[in-house]
Amino acid sequence: MKRRLTIHFPRETVHHPITYRLAVDFDIAAKILRAQIAPNQSGTMVVELSGDIDELDAAEQWLEDLGLGLDRAPGEIRIDRDRCVDCGICSSVCPSGALRSLPPTWRLEFRAQHCLVCEQCIPSCPVDAIDLVLEVR
Incomplete structure (x- = not known):
């Protein structure tokens, strides 16, 4: 475990x-x-x-x-795709590589299985598209 x-x-x-x-x-x-x-x-x-x-x-x-x-770890990180502008700032502070921008579209990809729930991405997002959700599904 x-x-x-x-x-x-x-x-x-x-x-x-x-x-x-x-x-x-x-x-x-x-x-x-x-x-x-x-x-x-x-x-x-x-x-x-x-x-x-x-x-x-x-x-x-x-x-x-x-x-x-x-x-x-109290919950999980969730990305609001309607608010996200794919700027990639969050991927630059993500220590686990759970957030990354992929060419050629540079659209943000979130791999939840790699997320440490360290919450470093939350304050880095300029459009508040990243949240910590306490009730995990």
């Missing part, structure tokens, strides 16, 4: 070997999708955790017990 989480590190926890402990103690594979962590400062990391469902639950509890904030 896989879960996508955003982990928020308070200043006092940035030195903990989180991904190592997840692998050794819980047999969880942690794929780091995006990280912004600096020594002696707070940080954020988006990870995709893979493993047994019981171990995932135990690992999440351990992370919370360490004082880390966890955000589960």
Whole structure:
């Protein structure tokens, strides 16, 4: 099973070997999708955790017990094709390649299966055609 989480590190926890402990103690594979962590400062990391469902639950509890904030991927990104003008700005900030403009028409393509739900595309859209939808179908 896989879960996508955003982990928020308070200043006092940035030195903990989180991904190592997840692998050794819980047999969880942690794929780091995006990280912004600096020594002696707070940080954020988006990870995709893979493993047994019981171990995932135990690992999440351990992370919370360490004082880390966890955000589960709350929904999905949706593109309003009526509003989108295919400018491609969102594709330039998309870390996973879920958004891309393809020649020869340069029409925006959204591949939801690649989306990290990092939400970087939302503020980049000049026509507000991208939204986070909390109720996933």
